[in-house]
Amino acid sequence: WTDVSITLLKEFLIFTCDQLGEFPWLTINTIAGTVEPGDSQGVDVAVDASELDPGIYEAQACIYSNDPLEPLPIIVPIILEVFEDPIPVIDPIDDQAVIAGDTLEVEFSISDPEFAPESLLTFAFASDPEILPDDNLEILGEGGIRTLVIETLPDLAGLTEVNVEVVNPLDQSDSTTFVLDIAEPPDPPVPSIAPIPNQTAVAGSSLSVGVTISDPEFAPEQLALTASSGNTAILPDSALLLAGTGANRTLSINTLDGFTGTVPVTVEVTNPLEESDSTTFTLVITEPPRPEINDGEPLPDVNVIAGESASVDFQVTDPAEPADNLVMTATSSNQDLIPDDAISITGTGENRSVTFQTLPGVFGQSEITIEVTNSSGQTATTSFMVTVSLPATTLELDGQQVPISGLEDSLMRLTTSNLGSHAATGVQLMATVSEPFQAIGVFTGLGDCAVVDGVVSCPTGQAPDWQCSVFEDTVSCLLESLAPGDEASLVIRIQGSGQALLPANVEAINASPVTVEVDLVAE
Numbered sequence: 001w002t003d004v005s006i007t008l009l010k011e012f013l014i015f016t017c018d019q020l021g022e023f024p025w026l027t028i029n030t031i032a033g034t035v036e037p038g039d040s041q042g043v044d045v046a047v048d049a050s051e052l053d054p055g056i057y058e059a060q061a062c063i064y065s066n067d068p069l070e071p072l073p074i075i076v077p078i079i080l081e082v083f084e085d086p087i088p089v090i091d092p093i094d095d096q097a098v099i100a101g102d103t104l105e106v107e108f109s110i111s112d113p114e115f116a117p118e119s120l121l122t123f124a125f126a127s128d129p130e131i132l133p134d135d136n137l138e139i140l141g142e143g144g145i146r147t148l149v150i151e152t153l154p155d156l157a158g159l160t161e162v163n164v165e166v167v168n169p170l171d172q173s174d175s176t177t178f179v180l181d182i183a184e185p186p187d188p189p190v191p192s193i194a195p196i197p198n199q200t201a202v203a204g205s206s207l208s209v210g211v212t213i214s215d216p217e218f219a220p221e222q223l224a225l226t227a228s229s230g231n232t233a234i235l236p237d238s239a240l241l242l243a244g245t246g247a248n249r250t251l252s253i254n255t256l257d258g259f260t261g262t263v264p265v266t267v268e269v270t271n272p273l274e275e276s277d278s279t280t281f282t283l284v285i286t287e288p289p290r291p292e293i294n295d296g297e298p299l300p301d302v303n304v305i306a307g308e309s310a311s312v313d314f315q316v317t318d319p320a321e322p323a324d325n326l327v328m329t330a331t332s333s334n335q336d337l338i339p340d341d342a343i344s345i346t347g348t349g350e351n352r353s354v355t356f357q358t359l360p361g362v363f364g365q366s367e368i369t370i371e372v373t374n375s376s377g378q379t380a381t382t383s384f385m386v387t388v389s390l391p392a393t394t395l396e397l398d399g400q401q402v403p404i405s406g407l408e409d410s411l412m413r414l415t416t417s418n419l420g421s422h423a424a425t426g427v428q429l430m431a432t433v434s435e436p437f438q439a440i441g442v443f444t445g446l447g448d449c450a451v452v453d454g455v456v457s458c459p460t461g462q463a464p465d466w467q468c469s470v471f472e473d474t475v476s477c478l479l480e481s482l483a484p485g486d487e488a489s490l491v492i493r494i495q496g497s498g499q500a501l502l503p504a505n506v507e508a509i510n511a512s513p514v515t516v517e518v519d520l521v522a523e
Contacts, residue, residue: 023059025052026078035065045078052082087172088112088120090164093148097181101154107147108176110166117144121167124148128160131182137162150180157184189216190275191223193267196251198282202289202376204257209281211242211249213269220247223269227251230264234285240265253283260285289320290378293370299384306388307360314382315350318374323350327373330354334366337388343368356386361425363388363509390510393420393484395427397506399518402446402491407458409440410494410522416479416506417487424508427479429466429490431504437496437520439475442468445489458493466490482508497522 029044126132165175194212227240268278449458468477507513
């Protein structure tokens with residue numbers, strides 16, 4: 001063929017190319033040419049839909065030639081369909097993070113309203129190719145879900161933007177950008193020790209704490225473990241004992257009696273390369289729980305008559321154990337007054353009573369101490385005072401001058417009688433001999449006097465039952481005890497002449513004082 005030409009028609013005319021048309025959206029770059037027998041030649045056709053509204057546009061191209069076998073032109077229909085925004089879509093990709101040297105895979109979705117996903121092309125590039133070269137970005141997959149494989153470079157860290165683009169067969173495209181944070185590689189793996197919670201222990205007790213260790217390169221048996229105290233004044237390092245050889249070890253803590261406070265304890269693990277890790281926890285050492293008597297309130301003092309018993313009620317508690325577990329004892333400070341074996345504690349639970357028996361005829365004071373001990377050996381004590389008195393009685397005192405012939409001195413007899421039903425204890429008799437008289441002796445009675453060579457002689461020594469002392473103006477005598485209904489007399493020998501009222505009184509520990517006056521006349 002020779003003299004080939006192409007003509008565009010205004011509309012479809014079957015088997016005729018008489019009407020020509022203008023089509024701004026369509027351009028045929030090859031208008032004429034020569035085709036050798038048996039050969040072919042391409043025709044460039046360009047379409048521009050930028051000024052077109054959505055819809056269908058049609059045209060025909062007429063190809064003329066001098067082919068004797070085909071005198072009529074060849075009609076080629078051209079149909080253009082313009083869509084509204086017929087561009088591909090790529091879904092946004094969230095920002096990503098990766099460790100330098102690691103590979104990251106990121107999935108994303110693409111679509112196109114006119115083209116199958118398999119016909120869409122995808123591309124990716126980084127804004128900083130020094131950190132992330134384009135060759136290290138590869139997109140895998142052919143459907144609507146694609147995978148972006150990112151191979152980061154070792155030791156190259158930083159931020160870079162990654163742009164991913166999708167293109168359809170019409171060269172229409174869409175893109176999304178995300179930030180990739182490439183972090184520096186972490187330090188080489190080292191041994192690790194799990195955190196240990198803070199602990200509480202009672203002073204003097206033992207505590208066991210679990211310790212878990214590991215190492216990515218070494219077996220647990222190759223790891224060394226140490227423990228140290230941050231306050232050796234309260235808890236020495238020797239009180240920290242480690243046991244075990246595997247991943248799970250035991251730290252035994254032996255606290256000391258009487259040492260309380262807060263102690264930081266550090267446990268460290270070390271591998272054969274001298275790499276280590278440690279953890280520190282706080283140990284609070286508290287005082288042991290102590291029992292309590294009567295809620296800390298004092299017990300009342302007690303007054304009791306000798307020979308009688310008395311009881312005092314009290315309560316016992318302990319914050320850590322039942323009251324029935326507590327051990328109680330009671331002791332007396334005066335064993336002669338209240339022996340320990342005369343004291344007993346009765347009751348159960350929190351309510352208790354201490355009972356004691358006094359001895360007849362024994363009086364005085366004794367402090368009773370109660371001690372309560374719990375199972376951990378902690379104690380509480382309280383005490384109260386017991387005053388033991390003798391039963392009261394009544395004394396009577398009679399005094400008179402005793403006439404006796406032949407004796408130059410005067411005699412005054414004092415008689416003490418116990419009118420009560422209880423013995424009088426510690427009977428003390430005192431007489432005052434004032435001028436012009438002077439006491440020179442004491443004896444029991446007139447039966448002690450004798451006549452020698454016609455002269456009456458009376459003793460000046462002590463009365464046998466009394467313990468007496470004689471001063472110039474005072475006679476003081478003590479009688480240990482006077483039974484009910486009994487009486488005791490003594491005679492005071494007095495020198496001097498004249499007349500005076502001589503007072504005397506008697507009293508006892510358990511009897512009120514009685515006073516008399518004796519009218520003494522001597523010539």
